[in-house]
Amino acid sequence: MKTLTINIPNTADIDDNEARMSLASKLYERGKLTLGQAAELAGYSKETFMELLADYNVSVINYSADEMDEDIKNARRHSL
Numbered sequence: 001m002k003t004l005t006i007n008i009p010n011t012a013d014i015d016d017n018e019a020r021m022s023l024a025s026k027l028y029e030r031g032k033l034t035l036g037q038a039a040e041l042a043g044y045s046k047e048t049f050m051e052l053l054a055d056y057n058v059s060v061i062n063y064s065a066d067e068m069d070e071d072i073k074n075a076r077r078h079s080l
């Protein structure tokens with residue numbers, strides 16, 4: 001795992017946990033990290049991380065529109 005050190009201005013009023021969660025949620029949203037990797041980066045279990053994603057306006061379901069369309073087509077094709 002890489003180590004990253006960043007300086008956050010005191011005026012930002014953000015603690016270490018929030019900074020890690022912000023970074024992890026954004027990297028998960030962009031598809032750069034899996035759910036497990038992002039949860040580990042944020043310092044939470046997968047379950048807690050999934051619950052917290054809503055606070056950062058990030059969906060747990062990380063589908064692109066094309067992937068969602070493909071899944072819908074497959075579901076319709078295989079339904080009775």
